[in-house]
Amino acid sequence: MKRRIIKQGHNTLTLTLPAEWVKRLNLKSRDEVDIFERENTLVINSPCNHKEKSCEIDIEGFTVPLLWRYFQSAYRSGCDEIKILFDSTKKEYEDAYHYYTTQFEYSKLGEKVPPKPAIAMIQEVTNRFIGIDIMESGKGYCIIREMAEVSIKEFDHSLRRIFLVILQMFDMIIDSIEKNKIQDPSLCKEIHTIDLNVDKLVDYCSRILNKIDTHFPENKKSLIFSSLYILELIGDEFKYIGKHLALTQKNVKEVLSLAKLNRQHFERYYKLYYNFDRKQVITFGEGDFEVYEANYRMKNQLHGDSRSISKHLMVVSKLTLSLVELRIQMEFQ
Incomplete structure (x- = not known):
């Protein structure tokens, strides 16, 4: 739809609002609306008259x-x-x-x-x-x-918490492999419970993105949704690793170095997300090759649950690379 700009007074330019939009949001004279400027685009929002869904x-x-x-x-x-x-x-x-x-x-x-x-x-x-x-x-x-209104501040806190919870699960499986804490059902259940926090926070961030639709441009929002989905998939991989640790009959220390390498790999992405830097991207790329090479070198030497755990860690590394690809794309939106 197009609107013609009308000049009023010496320096004032005005636009009329679409009648159907005004009616749908129940806007009246002297109501306040929020206006967001995004390069060549203006977004007009009426949060005070938001209709419940x-x-x-x-x-x-x-x-x-x-x-x-x-x-x-x-x-x-x-x-x-x-x-x-x-x-x-x-x-x-x-x-x-x-x-x-x-x-x-x-x-x-x-x-x-x-x-x-x-x-x-x-x-x-x-x-x-x-x-x-x-x-x-x-x-x-x-x-x-x-029960309470959502906010962008809560989105920021929740997103950062997702990263920290995933790093916590990395530390748990590394500690279990290192100290040979296997055949322990409580470990699997604990990891599953912690992963539920990832799911909970991903759902909450998705809800905030959908309810506060004026903070992020649509093209960037789709990238954030995709990133949230991949973070949820990464959390799921730890459940599978925890199951193997709980059911295995043998020591799985062969995959310890791979687990540590993957943790470092994910932490690089976490830092890159909040502080995008070309040098850090190059470092991540070098690390990604290192993770892939280590997995390729070890895969024929591993058997049983060790081999299964290494496969899940490889999935995590591939998903982490996908997250970095999305983060790079955000720089061009």
């Missing part, structure tokens, strides 16, 4: 993974209110919060959590997400609402 999710017939995907998508999209519908005649629901730690090979590491009533199960799912809670419940439904 709500959705309804019927979980009847859902598997636990499907429940998570629907709830997560609604949360990330920025919904202020989520209404959950469920079968009130169904007395027990499978535990959702501990679902992934009780399936497949993970089932060897502990007892299965007993089923729960619908509200108790939904409450545990809700507790996994930042800033929302169940505010109303009744027969066959509950309503979850946002």
Whole structure:
């Protein structure tokens, strides 16, 4: 759409606002709007008249993974209110919060959590997400609402926390390999719990990006979303490594040097993200070649769980390289 600039007075230029936009946001004379300047673009935003976003999710017939995907998508999209519908005649629901730690090979590491009533199960799912809670419940439904407004400051804190949590998981597996802390189910469960913090923070950052849509240009925002997704995938790799450490019957110290090299590799990216510098990019590139060469050199010498752990570490290094590619691209947006 185009608007003609109108001159009023000596130095004042004005534009009319689109009528449909004004009506949709319920704007009136003397209301204030925020204006953001981005090179050749002006963004006009009306945060004070923001319409609440709500959705309804019927979980009847859902598997636990499907429940998570629907709830997560609604949360990330920025919904202020989520209404959950469920079968009130169904007395027990499978535990959702501990679902992934009780399936497949993970089932060897502990007892299965007993089923729960619908509200108790939904409450545990809700507790996994930042800033929302169940505010109303009744027969066959509950309503979850946002408890506090999000801010860009919280986004910055949460993003940095993701980096630090991933480095914490690196330190945990390095310590376990170094001190031969294997066949310990508690390690796997602890890493899984810590990884849930990565997931929680990634979801929260995604929610903030969708709710505060005027802080980042759209082209840069897509790069940030992609980076968040990859950080979540990196966190998942530590769960798999933790499982191998918990189930292995043999010492896995052969992969210690590779784990340390990968930690250094990821930390370089972390520093590069906040302080982009050409020399640091070159150093990262040299380090990436070093990680790949070490993995190539060792892969035919490793067997069993050591080989599996090295494969997961190689996935982490490849994902870290992808993160650096996205960070470089941000410099050209």
